[in-house]
Amino acid sequence: MAGSIEHEIAIGRARELESVPILEKIHEWVVTVDHKRLGLMYICGGLLFFVVAGLQAVTMRLQLAMPNAGLVPPEVFNRLLTMHGTAMIFLVGMPILTGFFNYLVPLMIGARDLAFPRLNAFGFWLWFFGALLLYFSYIAGDGLYGAGSAPDVGWFAYAPLTERAFSRGNSTDYWILSILLTSVGSTATAINLIATTFSMRCEGMTLSKMPVLVWLSLVVSFMMLIALAPLSAAQVMLLLDRFVGAHFFDTQAGGSAVLWQHFFWIFGHPEVYILVIPVFAFASEIIPVFSRKVIFGYAVMVAASGAIAFISLSVWAHHMFAVGMTPAGNSFFATSTMLVGVPTGIKIFNWLGTIWGGKLRLQVPMLFCIAFLFQFLIAGLTGIMLGVAPFDWQLTDTYFVVAHFHYVLVGAIIFMIFAAIYYWFPKATGRMLSERLGKWHFWLFLIGFHLTFDTLHFAGMTGMPRRIYTYQPGRGLDTLNLVASIGAVLQAVAVLILIINVVRSLRSGELAGDDPWDAWTLEWSTTSPPPEYNFATPPVVRSRRPLWDLKHPEDPDWRYE
Amino acid sequence: MSAYLKRCWIWMTIAALGGAPIIALADDWGMGESNAKIPPSSIFNPISTPAREIDTVAFFVVAITAVIFLIVASLLAYSVIRFRARAGDDGREPAQVYGSNPIEFAWTTVPIIIVFVLILVTARTIYMIQAAPRPPGALSVHVIGHQWWWEFRYPALGIVTANELHVPLSDPHSPTPTFLDLESADVAHSFWVPRLAGKTDLIPNKKNSMWIDPQVAGTYLGQCGEYCGTEHAMMLLRVIVEPRADFERWASAQRQPPVLDASASHGRIVFETTACVSCHTIRGTAADGRFGPDLTHIMSRQTLGAGVAMNTPAHLKIWVNDPAQMKPGALMPAMNLGGKDLDDLVAYLATLR
Numbered sequence: 001m002a003g004s005i006e007h008e009i010a011i012g013r014a015r016e017l018e019s020v021p022i023l024e025k026i027h028e029w030v031v032t033v034d035h036k037r038l039g040l041m042y043i044c045g046g047l048l049f050f051v052v053a054g055l056q057a058v059t060m061r062l063q064l065a066m067p068n069a070g071l072v073p074p075e076v077f078n079r080l081l082t083m084h085g086t087a088m089i090f091l092v093g094m095p096i097l098t099g100f101f102n103y104l105v106p107l108m109i110g111a112r113d114l115a116f117p118r119l120n121a122f123g124f125w126l127w128f129f130g131a132l133l134l135y136f137s138y139i140a141g142d143g144l145y146g147a148g149s150a151p152d153v154g155w156f157a158y159a160p161l162t163e164r165a166f167s168r169g170n171s172t173d174y175w176i177l178s179i180l181l182t183s184v185g186s187t188a189t190a191i192n193l194i195a196t197t198f199s200m201r202c203e204g205m206t207l208s209k210m211p212v213l214v215w216l217s218l219v220v221s222f223m224m225l226i227a228l229a230p231l232s233a234a235q236v237m238l239l240l241d242r243f244v245g246a247h248f249f250d251t252q253a254g255g256s257a258v259l260w261q262h263f264f265w266i267f268g269h270p271e272v273y274i275l276v277i278p279v280f281a282f283a284s285e286i287i288p289v290f291s292r293k294v295i296f297g298y299a300v301m302v303a304a305s306g307a308i309a310f311i312s313l314s315v316w317a318h319h320m321f322a323v324g325m326t327p328a329g330n331s332f333f334a335t336s337t338m339l340v341g342v343p344t345g346i347k348i349f350n351w352l353g354t355i356w357g358g359k360l361r362l363q364v365p366m367l368f369c370i371a372f373l374f375q376f377l378i379a380g381l382t383g384i385m386l387g388v389a390p391f392d393w394q395l396t397d398t399y400f401v402v403a404h405f406h407y408v409l410v411g412a413i414i415f416m417i418f419a420a421i422y423y424w425f426p427k428a429t430g431r432m433l434s435e436r437l438g439k440w441h442f443w444l445f446l447i448g449f450h451l452t453f454d455t456l457h458f459a460g461m462t463g464m465p466r467r468i469y470t471y472q473p474g475r476g477l478d479t480l481n482l483v484a485s486i487g488a489v490l491q492a493v494a495v496l497i498l499i500i501n502v503v504r505s506l507r508s509g510e511l512a513g514d515d516p517w518d519a520w521t522l523e524w525s526t527t528s529p530p531p532e533y534n535f536a537t538p539p540v541v542r543s544r545r546p547l548w549d550l551k552h553p554e555d556p557d558w559r560y561e
Numbered sequence: 562m563s564a565y566l567k568r569c570w571i572w573m574t575i576a577a578l579g580g581a582p583i584i585a586l587a588d589d590w591g592m593g594e595s596n597a598k599i600p601p602s603s604i605f606n607p608i609s610t611p612a613r614e615i616d617t618v619a620f621f622v623v624a625i626t627a628v629i630f631l632i633v634a635s636l637l638a639y640s641v642i643r644f645r646a647r648a649g650d651d652g653r654e655p656a657q658v659y660g661s662n663p664i665e666f667a668w669t670t671v672p673i674i675i676v677f678v679l680i681l682v683t684a685r686t687i688y689m690i691q692a693a694p695r696p697p698g699a700l701s702v703h704v705i706g707h708q709w710w711w712e713f714r715y716p717a718l719g720i721v722t723a724n725e726l727h728v729p730l731s732d733p734h735s736p737t738p739t740f741l742d743l744e745s746a747d748v749a750h751s752f753w754v755p756r757l758a759g760k761t762d763l764i765p766n767k768k769n770s771m772w773i774d775p776q777v778a779g780t781y782l783g784q785c786g787e788y789c790g791t792e793h794a795m796m797l798l799r800v801i802v803e804p805r806a807d808f809e810r811w812a813s814a815q816r817q818p819p820v821l822d823a824s825a826s827h828g829r830i831v832f833e834t835t836a837c838v839s840c841h842t843i844r845g846t847a848a849d850g851r852f853g854p855d856l857t858h859i860m861s862r863q864t865l866g867a868g869v870a871m872n873t874p875a876h877l878k879i880w881v882n883d884p885a886q887m888k889p890g891a892l893m894p895a896m897n898l899g900g901k902d903l904d905d906l907v908a909y910l911a912t913l914r
Contacts, residue, residue, distance in 0.1 A: 300665050391615060
């Protein structure tokens with residue numbers, strides 16, 4: 001029917017202007033299968049748990065601000081550390097990052113939606129209820145024995161602490177089921193992203209013309225398919241141990257405690273890369289736009305990510321250097337661990353190459369990117385230190401490790417999630433976030449981050465193990481911990497500023513227009529926010545930067561690719 | 562309930578002061594003063610061969626990574642400052658550079674060479690520490706991890722003690738290392754005394770071992786390095802390194818049965834007729850429990866409750882009456898003894914030197 005597209009647009013605009021009753025609005029969001037709405041729901045849900053788990057972290061830091069403090073009793077502290085860790089990985093990192101992929105991948109490849117929209121909605125709701133289940137343990141975890149409340153076995157839940165003999169009540173069962181559900185949801189998303197990338201690209205977009213972000217979402221999706229399976233298997237085995245008396249990990253009946261560790265870490269280490277490769281993807285989109293240069297070494301960047309994914313499947317036992325492996329085993333895992341440093345280094349150098357010779361716009365998304373580059377460099381170098389197995393015998397399970405992986409999870413991942421929020425918020429809402437508040441957010445968070453995590457490296461080297469609810473005075477740890485706690489409060493204030501910024505912008509932020517950053521990928525060619533069908537006409541591309549070609553017809557990319 | 566109210570009050574204070582960490586400090590039972598006399602447990606202040614080897618390789622790795630950091634961070638800082646957009650810019654896009662194979666090759670090769678060197682150094686240190694032979698005369702100690710205390714058994718010497726490991730001083734010219742055979746009675750733990758060696762886990766159903774050869778006499782602080790439940794934080798440990806003669810004197814005193822003091826006989830009856838005996842051993846008495854620490858020479862130890870309090874009769878009384886007051890979550894129940902029974906029991910324990 002001629003003119004149907006314009007007609008549809010008109011209807012869409014009219015519906016947006018209508019004042020829809022609140023219940024109907026909620027209903028629309030609940031039944032939606034739109035990848036953009038589901039993406040936003042993942043991100044908002046993740047941010048909600050980010051605030052909750054963040055407040056739990058601040059509580060722990062207040063307890064540790066001084067030696068021998070009595071703010072929370074040991075049982076409560078142990079629940080805090082377990083819930084903080086589990087939530088930050090499964091309820092914050094995973095959903096926010098898959099949320100961004102959900103939102104961006106179809107837009108970037110010029111598709112109307114993901115390949116399986118209903119599977120997408122199914123995955124989201126599995127995740128959502130799995131997430132609620134974890135926190136529901138606070139009121140329901142007592143179980144038949146009257147013991148428990150929230151899980152307190154640590155986020156990697158080493159056997160046999162999780163067995164019935166040592167973990168009574170049902171708190172550990174909530175932990176198991178919650179992770180099982182969220183993992184199934186993530187697997188569904190991974191399948192969806194792979195199918196979408198392989199079958200829904202617009203005309204002209206060959207694999208080698210996909211934006212780096214789409215490539216990396218493909219890499220991460222394959223990693224999820226491989227890594228989540230052993231995790232789910234281990235959870236099922238533990239469930240069998242706890243309910244029907246199987247003896248996989250029950251050492252009192254001859255089971256193996258080390259077996260759990262292998263199962264967990266063969267998931268757990270790829271998981272680190274499942275979380276960090278998406279933020280490499282954000283950096284590879286944002287840094288070029290704010291440097292005004294094409295990404296340096298596109299093919300190498302993609303290949304390096306593939307190499308990281310491949311090598312990262314063979315490094316898991318570097319979490320287990322202290323369990324008493326043979327010298328040959330320790331040497332193997334030390335070797336594979338250090339090898340990951342090579343492709344990781346290549347990525348940092350290529351971002352440097354992208355910045356080099358550019359014209360850097362130091363706006364908020366780029367500020368977070370620059371901080372990310374420095375912090376990820378440090379995280380990588382402390383990672384090399386931990387890869388040296390003998391050094392790791394001293395450092396493992398201390399605050400040095402806590403500082404190292406928070407450099408990755410906060411210094412790299414959270415910083416880049418903030419960058420991505422500032423960068424794509426205008427696309428998703430049609431409004432800009434405030435630069436002024438954004439700069440306050442950035443600087444406060446940066447200072448707080450370094451106060452907390454720089455000092456914790458030294459606490460670890462001075463003999464402070466992780467997961468302790470208190471420490472005695474007179475051990476040279478007092479000042480370091482006080483400084484770290486002050487930093488935690490600053491970070492909390494910075495996140496509060498972000499929330500204020502988001503709320504204010506939603507109401508009265510400056511209108512963004514379609515392409516506020518003068519960017520080059522397809523999502524900026526449609527309206528902000530994009531209509532439900534994404535593009536009025538299916539786009540056709542000739543290069544990796546279709547909007548560059550449009551803006552610079554005299555010097556298009558396709559001549560050089 | 563009062564503890565709950567106290568916590569509410571603390572929370573309100575924190576809220577009122579905008580998050581300033583004003584936190585009521587609990588009694589440290591004399592531990593702060595005692596700890597302050599012992600140098601901090603820095604991994605960079607080793608006095609035993611494994612820790613020293615680690616210190617050496619650590620210095621090497623930190624030096625290499627520091628150089629890498631300085632080079633890359635300076636390049637980053639330089640390019641951010643040099644290439645930032647300036648006011649009065651002509652608005653034209655900079656030259657688009659799509660990549661460079663020679664450059665990619667260079668920054669791939671150099672890291673591979675560095676990693677190769679690091680791997681060789683690492684493997685050498687791994688084998689030097691893990692594959693060290695056990696000399697025939699070396700002292701062997703059986704270390705058993707419990708929730709939340711350490712059991713030390715010296716099979717060759719016939720000694721059983723807890724939480725404080727005594728080892729002889731090792732002469733660097735003719736080393737006399739001590740080998741620790743590590744096992745767990747319940748969940749995973751990890752033996753860590755930073756100035757002596759790296760961690761090795763104590764895992765149920767698995768036999769691990771490690772060795773130390775401390776070359777400076779003194780007391781060294783350590784603690785459990787693997788999360789093991791409620792009181793993981795207070796599973797502390799002290800290693801007391803003594804010259805050979807002092808060690809022999811300690812060992813022979815530990816081998817003796819306790820000397821019975823007639824004035825404490827009622828306390829002994831209290832001990833032997835309550836649940837104490839199900840978990841504790843006192844050699845020469847009816848008490849032969851294995852679940853808790855051996856108390857035969859409890860007063861020869863510096864601390865109580867795996868390092869939670871200094872070992873004084875006053876602290877002992879608080880501990881016996883209700884361990885949770887010092888170590889909430891400890892598996893020893895409150896004994897609910899009356900005034901005189903408690904006093905006599907503590908008086909009896911105080912004779913176990």
